[in-house]
Amino acid sequence: MTLLRRLRRRLLRADPDHGIELLVRMVTAPSTSAERALLAAVERDLAEPAAKGADAGAPRTEPAPEAGVVLVIRIPALPRWDAAVPGPVLSAVVRPVLADRVTAVLGPLFPIQLGGDGRDLVVSMWPSHLDDLPSALRALTAGLSEPFSLGGKQAVVQPQFGLAPVVTTEEDAIAVARVGLPETSVLRWTAEAAPGTRAVTGLLAELTAARAALAAGKFTLLHKHIRRVDRFTVAGTRAIPAWTDETGEARPLDVLGDLADATRLSHHVLDHTLPALGHDLALWHTAGRGPEDPDLFCLLDVSEQILRDRYLSEELPAALQRSAAPPELFVLGIPHTALSDVAGIDAHLAELHGLGVGLALTGYGHPDTPLSVLARHPWRLLVIRSDIVGTLAEYSTKDLPPPANCSEEKKRADREEFRKTVIPNALIRTARALGIQLLAEDTTIGTARHGLGRGDDLHTTPHGNPVTAAGITANQLWRGPADAEPGPSLGLPAQRGLPGAAQ
Structure with a gap:
């Protein structure tokens, strides 16, 4: 070179x-x-x-x-x-x-x-x-x-x-x-x-199926946990718009890639997502949050095309008004590429932040991306690409909770892995100095449908959200299935006719 x-x-x-x-x-x-x-x-x-x-x-x-x-x-x-x-x-x-x-x-x-x-x-x-x-x-x-x-x-x-x-x-x-x-x-x-x-025509078939399902009202909203990179603990959830196919399986909108924006299907789905998410957040807020969880949120990713069309300026205020949840529970995921590719993005983000919602910079982690973007807006979260989360040089293994039954060889391997980094240490220091919470982007959604409970079968509320038949507890929701503890019930109604539902 x-x-x-x-x-x-x-x-x-x-x-x-x-x-x-x-x-x-x-x-x-x-x-x-x-x-x-x-x-x-x-x-x-x-x-x-x-x-x-x-x-x-x-x-x-x-x-x-x-x-x-x-x-x-x-x-x-x-x-x-x-x-x-x-x-x-x-x-x-x-x-x-x-x-x-x-x-x-x-x-x-x-x-x-x-x-x-x-x-x-x-x-x-x-x-x-x-x-x-x-x-x-x-x-x-x-x-x-x-x-x-x-x-x-x-x-x-x-x-x-x-x-x-x-x-x-x-x-x-x-x-x-x-x-x-x-x-x-x-x-x-x-x-x-x-x-x-x-x-590649399978994508066109997916698009046809998605349109048919959404026209039939088969919209659903999946939730998965999103964790901190420094403590490996759950910080909140990520909302994933999806539709239900003919087999009953939830298909996330992400599988369509750029097709969702090219056909304006993402705009149509957002009309369903915002009311559904507001309903969920209102239920979670009513259930109460523990003193150990002061910064809970639900992250909703928005695309460059949604930002370019200023679509949220029209839809988000009404959704916040209909929801009984505080606006700070909403966090909008802004792709870092939008900061350079979307005209007038600074003014638009200032407008969205003025509504009281949080802003998250997503997909970040490129060494050549200037750190100045972290200071341009009042970011609440910095979501780092999953493929490089494990190589953050700022964190040594002594900063992390040791895994149970971890061998010395595994610890040495972990230390070596943390020394290899593609992210400048300045990224961590700058985010900390600005009070921005660091989160890990999870690129897999295989467990998304089981992210709200202990792996129970998920059912659907009237507006399309998946819930367990037994209901979900606040501690289960935020801590995750592995270390969930009894907590106040969210009181989500079981649907008539579903397995396990009260008749």
Whole structure:
């Protein structure tokens, strides 16, 4: 990577306007013999002095910290090949395919964001975690070009992407990487899909099922626990809008990904979610909170599109007025990408905070994200990505409660794991100084339907919320099934005709 960085500097000095574009083309797919020869010559020119200096016993200096690299992948704007499925919906179907292929090549370490009003996939990379960036980019080009099945046709994307180092801020690097990119990538397809190509039309089937279920009133609201990263204790719950499929299984809206926003289904679901959540919070507040649980809340994630449309400004005040629960029990999860991608976001968040609700910054944990975003708004919570929660360097094992029957070997392994970090310690210190509570984002929802009780079968209240037939206690709700203790009943009514319900 040091070689590549020096190569970049030399190319920029030679051609400031097109140096980065030339670098990307040269390391990914040199198109001419002259480019290949130039790349080889520059590599030799840069490598030989370093080798001679090492042989002569020249003093070695510590390398400078690796800067981040931003990769921007332009998403195809699909034409209307089928009048029943609009182009923006098809674009939303293709996004997860491209994101999966980026993850397959680069691994799960690097976060992938949607940027440019849905036109780009933005991949934030750290060169120190890549053995060979040029090889990775060549593999990425090949991976993105593999065909997949779309509506019975074979689709092939001709990838277009830009690359730029993070010199000042990631936002500036993204702007540089977008320079010279076309408005859209090229997508080609044939009449029939080739055997063995990946089908993505399952998402369209999910969308159809979700619309039918919601039209039939089969809306439900799942809750799962969300925990503190420093004590591994439950801090509150996360609300997950869902629908009930024909088998009776709850399907979270998250499975639709960007489709929920592209079809405005997320807006429709929010109309159901806010009253249902207000009803739940009113019941929990009436049941009372113990002195050991002063900061209970329910976190509701909102998407960039919801924020962009200012939808909450219209719906949230009425929901708060109908609910008997204090507004501070509501916490809105704001994706950290919205701070740069949504116009006027600062004024909108100030407006929402003025209603009395809490604000949580979600998906945070990227080392190159400026810490200044923590001071821009009165964040109550900082929700850190789950894949890196276990590597927070600020917390050593002595700060954590030791697990029961934990061997010394396991403790040593834990200590080693905590020493490996991809989050600056400044993140922890800044959040603590601002009084922001640190929480762990749980990316799995397999236990969400059993998160409110002791694993009892869940039933549905008249407005669609899952509850246990025996009711839920406040201590069960907030502490979790493993260490639940008897507490005041929430008094949720059992529905007639359900197993275990009072007849």
